[in-house]
Amino acid sequence: MAALVAGCLVLASGLAARRVEVNRRVAALIGCALVLFPVQVLLGATIAVGGPSVAGPVHLALAMAIFACLLVALVFTLDDGTLEEETDRLTPTPESPTSGDDAGGDPATAPQPTGRSARLKRTIGAYLTLTKPRLMWLLCLVALAGMGLATLSGATLEPSTALATLAGGVLAIGASGTFNHVYERDRDRRMDRTSDRPLVHDLVPARNAVAFGVGLTAVSMAVLLTWVNALAAVFTLAAIGYYAALYTVVLKPNTAWNTVLGGGAGALPAVIGWVAVTGRVGLPAVALAAVIFLWTPAHFYSLAIAYRDDYARGGFPMYPVAEGVAAARRHIAFYLGATLLAASGLGWVAGLGWVYGITSVALGAVFLRSVVRQFRQPTDEVALRSFYVSNYYLGAILLAIVLETLVVAG
Numbered sequence: 001m002a003a004l005v006a007g008c009l010v011l012a013s014g015l016a017a018r019r020v021e022v023n024r025r026v027a028a029l030i031g032c033a034l035v036l037f038p039v040q041v042l043l044g045a046t047i048a049v050g051g052p053s054v055a056g057p058v059h060l061a062l063a064m065a066i067f068a069c070l071l072v073a074l075v076f077t078l079d080d081g082t083l084e085e086e087t088d089r090l091t092p093t094p095e096s097p098t099s100g101d102d103a104g105g106d107p108a109t110a111p112q113p114t115g116r117s118a119r120l121k122r123t124i125g126a127y128l129t130l131t132k133p134r135l136m137w138l139l140c141l142v143a144l145a146g147m148g149l150a151t152l153s154g155a156t157l158e159p160s161t162a163l164a165t166l167a168g169g170v171l172a173i174g175a176s177g178t179f180n181h182v183y184e185r186d187r188d189r190r191m192d193r194t195s196d197r198p199l200v201h202d203l204v205p206a207r208n209a210v211a212f213g214v215g216l217t218a219v220s221m222a223v224l225l226t227w228v229n230a231l232a233a234v235f236t237l238a239a240i241g242y243y244a245a246l247y248t249v250v251l252k253p254n255t256a257w258n259t260v261l262g263g264g265a266g267a268l269p270a271v272i273g274w275v276a277v278t279g280r281v282g283l284p285a286v287a288l289a290a291v292i293f294l295w296t297p298a299h300f301y302s303l304a305i306a307y308r309d310d311y312a313r314g315g316f317p318m319y320p321v322a323e324g325v326a327a328a329r330r331h332i333a334f335y336l337g338a339t340l341l342a343a344s345g346l347g348w349v350a351g352l353g354w355v356y357g358i359t360s361v362a363l364g365a366v367f368l369r370s371v372v373r374q375f376r377q378p379t380d381e382v383a384l385r386s387f388y389v390s391n392y393y394l395g396a397i398l399l400a401i402v403l404e405t406l407v408v409a410g
């Protein structure tokens with residue numbers, strides 16, 4: 001039934017391309033999909049009658065190729081219709097002399113809480129903010145999904161291992177987020193979105209923040225070494241270094257590739273989760289990491305479009321700042337396509353079932369629709385909506401993995 005529906009849709013795309021005038025690139029891509037589809041039907045028939053085992057993977061690869069042709073055709077069609085020329089590149093202004101004074105406000109004139117407990121509350125709140133707690137739920141789900149996948153390979157997940165891995169991970173994310181706050185405090189002052197951060201207002205002295213980050217790192221390592229294993233600790237330390245040094249110091253201020261290359265930091269928790277259970281690296285964990293890696297630009301570029309002026313003020317060459325909104329939108333669509341393909345690859349590599357299949361197709365469609373809306377309605381609100389949908393998409397497929405591997409199977 002699914003193949004029939006897909007076939008009808010491929011055919012409908014072909015008919016639509018004949019009715020509306022499409023350019024040659026789009027026509028060629030849809031033509032490819034139309035030619036590949038009957039081959040796919042034949043391959044499917046071969047599998048149904050017990051053909052060679054290689055037919056299965058080839059069948060999946062061909063399905064991915066058909067999807068890729070149609071997605072690229074869609075992007076070129078949307079681009080042709082609505083996009084302005086790429087004249088919207090901004091120049092990051094790292095040393096902007098005027099923007100630093102007012103954006104962050106003056107801590108001396110900001111209202112100070114009176115009373116010991118109010119001050120204590122404010123300081124605790126400031127330290128909590130340094131740990132970037134809003135990111136944690138999704139990164140924890142990544143690690144949990146990594147652990148769940150490991151159980152499919154026959155390993156057993158002890159609840160204490162799961163708890164210790166998540167605790168070590170949360171502490172590590174807190175540490176790297178803290179280092180990020182310290183290093184970026186001057187640029188944060190110049191950006192509206194970040195001008196209320198604790199270090200901008202000296203709510204926490206930078207030295208104390210560094211000590212806090214080092215402390216969190218040490219406790220994280222102690223937890224992982226005591227209750228999980230050495231390899232998980234090594235990967236977690238690498239993730240802290242990746243985010244706090246490689247991404248924050250080297251990539252983010254210097255190259256528009258910062259998000260693509262930085263995506264590896266967020267992908268590592270998938271491997272950490274798997275390693276925590278098995279003590280070694282496995283293919284399904286790498287496949288999950290690939291999904292996160294490809295998802296990251298589709299996640300962040302939408303936010304960066306909405307805040308491009310802010311990032312330019314901060315002096316960061318984020319992709320929409322350096323290359324313009326039109327190019328960024330196109331890349332969001334391509335990375336989204338790559339994410340959806342990687343997600344099907346993950347399902348196949350890990351042997352996931354229908355809960356994961358249905359969730360990734362349904363939420364993938366919601367994600368794709370939100371990105372298509374960005375082309376039709378290129379406003380910051382629509383871009384921001386797409387940013388949140390990216391999180392729901394990833395959250396949903398990770399939950400589906402956890403459900404299939406730990407709840408249903410366990």
Ligand code: HEM
Binds near residue numbers: 299
């Ligand atoms: C280079 C990689 C990434 C960049 C540049 C990036 C950037 C951002 C930024 C700027 C925010 C807004 C933060 C704030 O306002 O406090 C954000 C929010 C968020 N990000 Fe990412 N992100 C990246 C990777 C990831 C990864 C790998 C995950 C998890 C798997 C993730 C999950 C989230 C979540 C859950 C939020 C919070 C959304 C909310 O406010 O509800 N991000 N991201």
Ligand SMILES: CC(C)=CCC/C(C)=C/CC/C(C)=C/COP(=O)(O)OP(=O)(O)O
Binds near residue numbers: 139172173176177268
């Ligand atoms: C296990 C472990 C330590 C994992 C660390 C991985 C990690 C925290 C990845 C997330 C990357 C991230 C949310 C960047 C935020 O962008 P930004 O810092 O550019 O955002 P900003 O503009 O708000 O500062």
